Amino acid sequence: MSHPNAIEGLFFDLDGTLLDTSEDFITTANKMLADDHLPAIDGELIRSYVSEGSRKLVQLAYGIEPSDPKLESLRNRLLDEYDDLISNSDREKAAKLYDGMPQLLDALDARAVPWGVVTNKPSAYAEILLQQIGLSNRSRTLICPEHVKQTKPDPEALILACKQTGSNPVNCIYIGDHLRDIDAGRNAGMVTIAALYGFISPEDTPDQWQADYNVTSAEDILPLLEQYKWLLPRRGTDV
Structure with a gap:
């Protein structure tokens, strides 16, 4: 018993x-910023906010407020980029x-x-x-x-x-x-x-x-x- x-x-x-999973989010956010010809964001800052969700990560990366009309489109783009990244099992920092x-x-x-x-x-x-x-x-x-x-x-x-x-x-x-x-x-x-x-x-x-x-x-x-x-x-x- x-x-x-x-x-x-x-x-x-x-x-x-x-x-x-922090490196996946750091890579994703900074790829988006690079594609938009914007400076990279500090990885430790991204890491500390991962648990707050994708909207918060977009706000941090782009310096925008929750009410910004661009937020949802940027969030959807981040999720698409994240999906593409993690689907690659051979990525450098999995x-x-x-x-x-x-x-x-x-x-x-x-x-x-x-x-x-x-x-x-x-x-x-x-x-x-x-x-x-x-x-x-x-x-x-x-x-x-x-x-x-x-x-x-x-x-x-x-x-x-x-x-x-x-x-x-x-x-x-x-x-x-x-x-x-x-x-x-x-x-x-x-x-x-x-x-x-x-x-x-x-x-x-x-x-x-x-x-x-x-x-x-x-x-x-x-x-x-x-x-x-x-x-x-x-x-x-x-x-």
Whole structure:
């Protein structure tokens, strides 16, 4: 009989949590600017705002306001360019797992703990990235906006992930690098881990997100689970 506090599932946000996808966005934005004969934007600035979405990246790259009539056309162009880029598996700086993630995923598989991805990224992009990184057949679930009526911070996507993996939300963990991730996890009744190594913008205040745990490196996650002998960790501790 399994322990009542055993971890039944662990779910990741995608960009900035499971995968470092920043180079794809940096390349895409700066290609657009170059095509328009405009100066490149600093890669670290783009990186810090990836979790804010494509509209925010366009605003940063072109220095425009949310009300600018050019925003939507530029956004659509950015998405087309991004699609073209990530479809090339031989691109120079492809998305990659964060250091420590391969060992964590191996440990989850070895213990038969189901894991998956719950993201606000459209499925067409998410599926390509997981396939390229070799995780499509290992991830037990991939939940994207097309699969639910309400996206994060609503808990619907996480609840669906639990249904697909046969796990109870209160015995699961969700890891993400944005307030909406922590709110979604909390709303689903899960233990939450804030990925402070991810795409944290200058305006973010992760110390106020009230995640159960904060980790500054993906390499900290596996030791945390081992520290608590693969039982649900106690809440409210920083690692």
